[in-house]
Amino acid sequence: MKHLLPLAAVALVVSGCSRNPTYKEYADLAVTVPAADAAAAPAADAAAAPPPGVSPAEPGGAGPVRVPAGLPMLAYSYAYGLSAPNQQVDGLRRRHEQACAKAGPTVCQVVSTSIADRGNGAISGNLSMRAAPAWLKGFRDGLDGDARSAGGRVETSDVTSEDLSREIVDTEAQLRAKTTLRDRLQALLAGRPGKLADLLEVERELARVQGEIDSAQSQLTMMRGRVAMSEITIQYRSRDVVSSDVRSPLSRSLGGFFAVVAASLAAMIDIFAVVAPWAVLLGVVLWLFRGRLPRMPWSMARKPKPTEGSPH
DSSP states (O other): OTTHHHHHHHHHHHHHHTTOOOOGGGGGOOOOOOHHHHHHHHHHHHHHSOOTTBOOOOTTSSSOOBOOTTSOOEEEEEEEEEEEOHHHHHHHHHHHHHHHHHHOTTTEEEEEEEEEEEETTEEEEEEEEEEOHHHHHHHHHTHHHHHHHTTOEEEEEEEEEEEOHHHHHHHHHHHHHHHHHHHHHHHHHHSOOOOHHHHHHHHHHHHHHHHHHHHHHHHHHHHHHHHHSEEEEEEEEEOOOOOOOTHHHHHHHHHHHHHHHHHHHHHHHHHHHHHHHHHHHHHHHHHHTTTTSOOOGGGSOOOOOOOTTSOO
16 A cells, blocks of 8 residues: 555646646555556656647647747738729639639638628628638738729728737646646556446546546647638728719709609699599589579679769
8 A cells, every 4th residue: 555655646746737636535546557657657748748839730730830939829810801893892702712722721721701792783792711821921912913903902901919829838738737647547547446436436537637638639729720820801892983974963963853853743643633533523512502502792793883973
């Protein structure tokens, strides 16, 4: 039992570094691990750890993402707004999308793309991509020329960055500590079995640690991907071409005049449609009862004016 205490102490220290609860049962496990293997484990972990400034290789990738020592690991995001004549908007968006597809998925990836026709010649589009910084620099330098060749221009340009250096370093350190703890737990289970309850507790702890390792590796993969490939979003919109025709104001005025005249005629027709039936009905009633109606004062003959010299 005495030779198990140092090994249990090492496991508890590593567990404390990874913010896990300690387990007193480890000291009671009847498991022996060769001293040579226990001493060689830290050296193997140190050898497997990447040097400063170098991120571990991506799963299935070509190799590690190398960042010069001392330089921050920045994730860049670019946003552009382009305007062009309505008949050129979709073609411009397609040309940029094809350029990304031609570069290949390892260099550029299309995240989303869309086009919308809002009517009256108003067209808007969107293109979101992730690309390697070297390729993206040449692409961004050519945006202004692409817009001008389509009869448009770059209206807005914005760039933001996020420093992920601390998050990546901290996550890598936590990952190494959890990996060391996992190896210790696996070593405990590899020896002679002890109490069943103790072994089940170790297995549960091993499963929890392995889950945290997988989560940390996923976070590292995401952050390294953001550093390795920058994001760019391009908004496209149609713009009205200003006409130099001097007859345009007159055409608009004439159009407004005829619109007002047409609206007035329509109102008069509506009024006539409402009044005409009642006027006809009233005329028929007056014609039927014309004999019974009293004579109007203006139908009586006017008396002649008296002449001079005549008796009153």
